[in-house]
Amino acid sequence: MIISGPSTRRAFIAAIVLGCTVSAAAPPRRIVSLIPAVTEMIFAMGEGGRVVGVSNYDRYPPAVESIPRVGGLLDPNVERVLSLKPDLVIVYNTQQELKERLGRASIPYYSYQHRGLPDITATIRAVGRQLGASDAANRLAEQMERDLDAVRRAVAGRPRPRTLLVFGRDPGSLRNIDASGGYGFLHDMLEVAGGDDVFADVKKESVQVTTEMVLARRPDVIIELHYGDAARAADFQKQLSVWDALPAVPAVRNHRVHALVGDEFVVPGPRVVDATRRLARTLHPEAGR
Amino acid sequence: MPGDIRGRMTVTLGGFGALLLAVMLVAPLAGTARISLARAFDRSQPFADNVDAQIFFIARLPRVVGAALVGGSLAAAGVVFQALLRNPLAAPETLGVSIGASVGAVLAITLLPDVAIGGISAVPLASFAGSLGALAVVYALATARSRGMSSTVLLLGGVVLTSFLGAMITLIQYLADFSQTFRTVRWLMGSLDVGSYSAIGAALVPLAIAAIGYATLPRALDLLSLGPEAAAARGVDVARAERVALVSASLSTGAAVSLSGPIGFVGIVVPHLVRLIVGAEHRLVLPASALFGAAFLIACDLVARTAFAPLELPVGIVTAMIGGPFFLWLLLRRPR
Amino acid sequence: MLQVDSVRFAYARDAVLDDVSFAVQRGTIVGVLGPNGSGKTTLLRLLAGIITPSSGRVTLDEVAVAAFGRRELARRIAVVPQETYATFDFTVLEIVLMGRYPHLGPFELEGASDLAIARDALAATGTVALADRLFSTLSGGEKQRVVIAAALAQSSDVLLLDEPTASLDVGYQLEIASVLGRLNRDRGTTMVVSSHDLNFAASICKELVLIRRGRVIARGPTADVLTREHVRALYDVDADIAFNARAGHVTVIPVAHAG
Numbered sequence: 001m002i003i004s005g006p007s008t009r010r011a012f013i014a015a016i017v018l019g020c021t022v023s024a025a026a027p028p029r030r031i032v033s034l035i036p037a038v039t040e041m042i043f044a045m046g047e048g049g050r051v052v053g054v055s056n057y058d059r060y061p062p063a064v065e066s067i068p069r070v071g072g073l074l075d076p077n078v079e080r081v082l083s084l085k086p087d088l089v090i091v092y093n094t095q096q097e098l099k100e101r102l103g104r105a106s107i108p109y110y111s112y113q114h115r116g117l118p119d120i121t122a123t124i125r126a127v128g129r130q131l132g133a134s135d136a137a138n139r140l141a142e143q144m145e146r147d148l149d150a151v152r153r154a155v156a157g158r159p160r161p162r163t164l165l166v167f168g169r170d171p172g173s174l175r176n177i178d179a180s181g182g183y184g185f186l187h188d189m190l191e192v193a194g195g196d197d198v199f200a201d202v203k204k205e206s207v208q209v210t211t212e213m214v215l216a217r218r219p220d221v222i223i224e225l226h227y228g229d230a231a232r233a234a235d236f237q238k239q240l241s242v243w244d245a246l247p248a249v250p251a252v253r254n255h256r257v258h259a260l261v262g263d264e265f266v267v268p269g270p271r272v273v274d275a276t277r278r279l280a281r282t283l284h285p286e287a288g289r
Numbered sequence: 290m291p292g293d294i295r296g297r298m299t300v301t302l303g304g305f306g307a308l309l310l311a312v313m314l315v316a317p318l319a320g321t322a323r324i325s326l327a328r329a330f331d332r333s334q335p336f337a338d339n340v341d342a343q344i345f346f347i348a349r350l351p352r353v354v355g356a357a358l359v360g361g362s363l364a365a366a367g368v369v370f371q372a373l374l375r376n377p378l379a380a381p382e383t384l385g386v387s388i389g390a391s392v393g394a395v396l397a398i399t400l401l402p403d404v405a406i407g408g409i410s411a412v413p414l415a416s417f418a419g420s421l422g423a424l425a426v427v428y429a430l431a432t433a434r435s436r437g438m439s440s441t442v443l444l445l446g447g448v449v450l451t452s453f454l455g456a457m458i459t460l461i462q463y464l465a466d467f468s469q470t471f472r473t474v475r476w477l478m479g480s481l482d483v484g485s486y487s488a489i490g491a492a493l494v495p496l497a498i499a500a501i502g503y504a505t506l507p508r509a510l511d512l513l514s515l516g517p518e519a520a521a522a523r524g525v526d527v528a529r530a531e532r533v534a535l536v537s538a539s540l541s542t543g544a545a546v547s548l549s550g551p552i553g554f555v556g557i558v559v560p561h562l563v564r565l566i567v568g569a570e571h572r573l574v575l576p577a578s579a580l581f582g583a584a585f586l587i588a589c590d591l592v593a594r595t596a597f598a599p600l601e602l603p604v605g606i607v608t609a610m611i612g613g614p615f616f617l618w619l620l621l622r623r624p625r
Numbered sequence: 626m627l628q629v630d631s632v633r634f635a636y637a638r639d640a641v642l643d644d645v646s647f648a649v650q651r652g653t654i655v656g657v658l659g660p661n662g663s664g665k666t667t668l669l670r671l672l673a674g675i676i677t678p679s680s681g682r683v684t685l686d687e688v689a690v691a692a693f694g695r696r697e698l699a700r701r702i703a704v705v706p707q708e709t710y711a712t713f714d715f716t717v718l719e720i721v722l723m724g725r726y727p728h729l730g731p732f733e734l735e736g737a738s739d740l741a742i743a744r745d746a747l748a749a750t751g752t753v754a755l756a757d758r759l760f761s762t763l764s765g766g767e768k769q770r771v772v773i774a775a776a777l778a779q780s781s782d783v784l785l786l787d788e789p790t791a792s793l794d795v796g797y798q799l800e801i802a803s804v805l806g807r808l809n810r811d812r813g814t815t816m817v818v819s820s821h822d823l824n825f826a827a828s829i830c831k832e833l834v835l836i837r838r839g840r841v842i843a844r845g846p847t848a849d850v851l852t853r854e855h856v857r858a859l860y861d862v863d864a865d866i867a868f869n870a871r872a873g874h875v876t877v878i879p880v881a882h883a884g
Contacts, residue, residue, distance in 0.1 A: 376712070
C-alpha cells in the first residue's frame with residue numbers, strides 16, 4: 001500500500017493529496033507546528049532546531065518541553081502564533097479561520113490532512129521539501145518504508161488473526177467501546193502487522209461497539225491501545241479483566257487480550273514503525289522480530 | 290363502568306402489564322446478531338462457550354432490564370411532576386434534577402476517569418450525587434416559603450438551575466482534554482448499553498424508595514391538580530404530599546439518568562399517551578405510565594440498535610423522533 | 626355552630642381583618658358582604674381552617690377549627706372556591722367523587738355508597754346529565770354547579786362558598802341561588818356565602834355580615850342590615866332598597882355615587 005516510485009512523483013502526489021501549501025521563497029527558519037505528528041517528523045529529519053512553537057499536545061521528543069505552546073486543533077491561539085514571528089506554520093486542513101488570518105498576515109502555512117499509513121511518509125517528504133531538507137526527509141521516509149516492509153515480510157504467510165483494536169472504553173466496564181474500523185492509519189498498521197481488522201467492513205476510522213457486536217464478531221485477539229507513559233502500563237493490564245465478562249469470545253478464552261501503552265499509537269508520525277512492530281509482536285509472538 | 294375504580298384499575302394495569310411482559314420477552318430476541326433461543330438456553334453447553342447465551346444474557350438482557358427501569362422511572366416521574374407543577378408540559382428535566390445528574394457525570398468523567406467503587410464506575414455514582422445536589426437546591430427553594438410550594442418558584446428555579454448547570458457543563462468540557470470531552474458528549478447522548486447488572490442493582494435502591502413514595506400519592510395528586518387550597522379543603526396534607534412527590538420523582542429521575550444518561554421525551558410523552566387511553570385519574574395514570582414507559586423505551590431501544598446495524602443510534606434520537614411529532618400533534622389537537 | 630371571636634389576621638403589620646366577630650347558627654345561610662379587598666376571602670379561608678388567625682378564635686361547635694384533624698375538618702366543612710381549574714381532563718363524575726376523599730382511608734377505593742352519594746350530589750345540583758362530560762368543556766354555570774356537587778359529596782354540615790356567582794351571568798346567578806336555597810331547605814346545610822353582589826346575597830341569605838376594610842360594620846338579619854346607610858358605608862353608593870314581592874326578598878338598586 002505504500003506508494004512506490006521516484007521521490008519526485010511521490011512529492012507531486014503528496015502535494016495534490018494533502019492540499020495546497022503557500023510556499024516560501026527561502027527555507028523557513030522559524031516554524032510553528034500545531035500537529036504533534038509533524039513536529040516529530042521535523043525533529044526526526046534533524047531540523048528540530050528550527051521549531052519555535054508547538055501545540056499543547058506535543059510530548060515528543062523531550063526537547064519540545066521547552067518550546068512555547070500555541071494551542072491545538074480546536075483552540076489555536078492566533079496571537080501566540082503571530083507573536084512567535086513564524087515563517088511557516090503547520091496547520092490542520094480544517095482550521096480555516098487560522099489559515100485566513102495567516103494569509104492576511106502573509107505568513108506561509110502548510111495544510112496537513114490526517115489519513116492513512118502511506119500518507120505519513122508522503123507528508124514527511126512534502127514537509128521536507130517545504131523545509132528545504134528533502135535529503136533528510138527522503139532518507140527518513142525510505143527508512144520507514146523499509147522497516148514497515150520488513151514487518152510485513154516477517155508476518156507473511158502466517159495466519160492472520162481477527163483483531164479487535166480498541167482505543168477507548170469506559171474505565172472499569174465494557175460500555176462505550178470505541179474500536180478501529182476499516183479506515184485510517186491504525187487500521188493500516190494492523191494490516192501491516194499481520195492482523196485482520198474485525199470491523200474492516202465498516203469504512204470508518206472509529207466504530208462504537210457494544211458487547212453484542214463483540215460477541216457476534218468473535219475476534220481472536222483484542223488489543224487495547226492507550227496513550228500515556230509506561231508507568232501506567234500495569235494499571236491498564238489489570239483493567240483488562242473486564243473482558244472476562246465475555247468468555248465466549250475467542251480472544252478472551254485463549255487469553256489473547258492485550259494492552260499496549262504509548263504515544264506512538266496516537267501520533268501518526270515516524271514512530272508508527274515502533275507501533276507497528278509492537279502490534280506485530282503482540283499478534284505474532286513467534287515471529288521473533 | 291365509570292366510577293368502578295377497582296374494575297378499571299384491574300383492566301388497565303392488567304393490560305399494560307401484559308404489554309410490558311410481551312415486549313420484555315420479545316426484545317432480547319432481536320438484535321444485530323442472529324441468535325437462537327434454543328441454543329441460548331441449551332444447558333448442555335457450558336456458558337463460557339455458548340455465544341448465543343452470552344449475547345442473550347450479557348449483551349441484551351441487561352439492556353432490556355435497564356430500558357424497562359429507565360423508561361418506567363422517567364414516565365412515572367413525568368406524571369408526578371406534571372401534577373405537582375399543575376402543568377401538563379412539565380417533564381423530569383423541568384426542575385433541573387436531570388441536569389444535576391449530568392453535571393455529576395461530566396465531572397466524574399473529567400476528574401475521576403479510572404475510579405470505580407464496588408465494581409461500579411464512579412460516573413453513575415457521581416451522577417446520582419449530582420441529582421441529589423440539584424434536588425437539595427430545588428427542595429430548599431420550594432420549602433423556603435412556609436405556605437406550601439409555589440409552582441412558579443419551582444419552575445423558575447428549574448430554569449435557573451438548567452441554565453447555570455448547563456453553562457457549567459460547557460465550561461468543564463472546554464477545560465477538559467479532547468478524549469474526556471468526547472466521552473462527556475457521548476454520555477450526554479444517553480445509552481442503554483448498561484453492561485452489567487451491578488449498576489442496575491445500585492439504581493434499584495433509590496427507585497425502590499421512590500416507588501414507596503409513589504404508592505401513597507395518586508389520589509393526593511388528583512386533588513392537588515385542582516389547586517393546593519382546594520386539596521387542603523378536602524383533607525389532603527398538602528405539604529407532605531408535595532414533598533413526597535418532589536422527592537420521589539427526583540429520586541427516580543436521578544436514578545434513571547445516572548444509569549443511562551439523559552434520555553428525553555419519555556417523561557413527557559408517555560403520561561400524555563396514557564391519559565388519552567385511561568383518563569386522568571392518577572391511580573390509573575401513574576402505574577400505567579410506569580408500565581408503558583418501560584415498554585416504550587424497550588421498543589425504542591430495539592429500533593435504535595437494529596435500524597442501522599451494525600451501527601447503533603443513541604436511543605435519545607429515537608425517542609425524540611417519535612416524541613417530537615407526537616407532541617406537536619398533541620398541542621395542535623387541544624381545543625383550548 | 627360556627628363562631629368567630631375577635632379574629633384578627635395580618636400578614637405583616639397591616640391587618641387584613643381586625644376584631645371580626647359573628648356567629649353562624651346551624652341551618653342558616655349567612656352572607657359575608659363587602660367590596661373587593663375587604664377581606665371576605667381571607668375570612669372564608671379562616672373559617673375553613675386553611676389559615677389561622679393572628680389572634681382570636683374560629684370555632685366549630687365550640688372546638689377550635691385549628692384543633693381538628695385535616696380529614697375530620699373536611700368531613701365537617703366543605704369549600705366551594707371562586708374558580709376551579711382542572712389541569713387534567715377529569716370527567717364531572719371524577720371531580721365529584723374526589724369529594725369523598727376525607728371519608729376514605731389512605732388506600733381505600735370508592736365503593737358503591739360513595740358512588741351513590743356522588744350521584745345524589747349531581748342530582749341535587751341538576752348535573753346528572755353532565756356526569757361523563759369533561760369538566761373543562763363545561764360552561765361557567767355548569768362548572769359552578771359541579772363544584773358545588775363536589776362539595777356536597779363531602780357530606781359536610783357546613784358549606785363555605787367564595788363568590789359563587791362572581792364570573793357568571795344573570796341566568797346562572799339565579800340558577801345557583803335556586804340550587805343553594807333548595808339545598809338549605811332540603812338538607813338543612815349551614816352555609817356561609819361571600820359575595821359582593823348585594824341582590825344575590827339578599828335572595829338567599831337569612832343573615833348578613835358587612836365587612837369594610839377588614840372590620841365588621843354591621844351584622845344581623847338581612848332585612849335589618851341591608852339599609853341605605855349601610856350600603857353607602859360599604860360601597861360609597863346611594864341605593865334604593867325595596868322589598869320585591871315577586872322575587873320574595875329585599876332588593877338593592879344602585880342609583881348614584883355617594884363619595
